[in-house]
Amino acid sequence: MLSRKGHEKATYSFPEVWTDQLIKELENLFEDQLKEHKKQFAIFAQAYPDEVILIASLLDKKDQFAAPVTLFISNDLTQKDDAEDILNFMVDAIGIIFNEYFSAPDDIEYFDDWNKIELKKLKAFYKINRENVGLTIMANKLLEE
Numbered sequence: 001m002l003s004r005k006g007h008e009k010a011t012y013s014f015p016e017v018w019t020d021q022l023i024k025e026l027e028n029l030f031e032d033q034l035k036e037h038k039k040q041f042a043i044f045a046q047a048y049p050d051e052v053i054l055i056a057s058l059l060d061k062k063d064q065f066a067a068p069v070t071l072f073i074s075n076d077l078t079q080k081d082d083a084e085d086i087l088n089f090m091v092d093a094i095g096i097i098f099n100e101y102f103s104a105p106d107d108i109e110y111f112d113d114w115n116k117i118e119l120k121k122l123k124a125f126y127k128i129n130r131e132n133v134g135l136t137i138m139a140n141k142l143l144e145e
Helices: 016-029 031-037 083-103 133-144
Strands: 039-048 051-060 069-076 111-119 122-129
Touching: 016 031, 016 039, 016 083, 031 039, 039 133, 051 083, 051 133, 069 083, 069 111, 083 111, 083 122
Parallel strands: none
Antiparallel strands: 039 051, 051 069, 069 122, 111 122
16 A cells, blocks of 8 residues: 555556656756666656655666665645645655755665655655565556456
8 A cells, every 4th residue: 555544546646747757857856876876766656535645766777676765755635735836845855855865875764654744834744665666556456456
């Protein structure tokens, strides 16, 4: 389960065009670090009736079985919220957190409990772990068949 609120199945998965654009932005932002560490980003984005979740995984380019660094960011959704502001905030948070990671990759703390992050008067919840979300999603699809 990827949802912070316990939703079993996403109502909406973001289109690849959107996630691919975010990957390109992150690759441009962290170009030197990605080359140095031989890493690449994978992005997963899903919406539920009252939550949006954005997941950025930092994967090893040469070893698909190496444990990734995965950042989950979850935000509540209500009808009065500006979805674009929320997504921009979540993307900014990904940049900030991965900037900290690349400044000291050996010092990162992994945790499966959701923690609050606040920027620009907006708040979200995040966790960082070693989950391979791509494999989790594939396994969930197999279990649904």
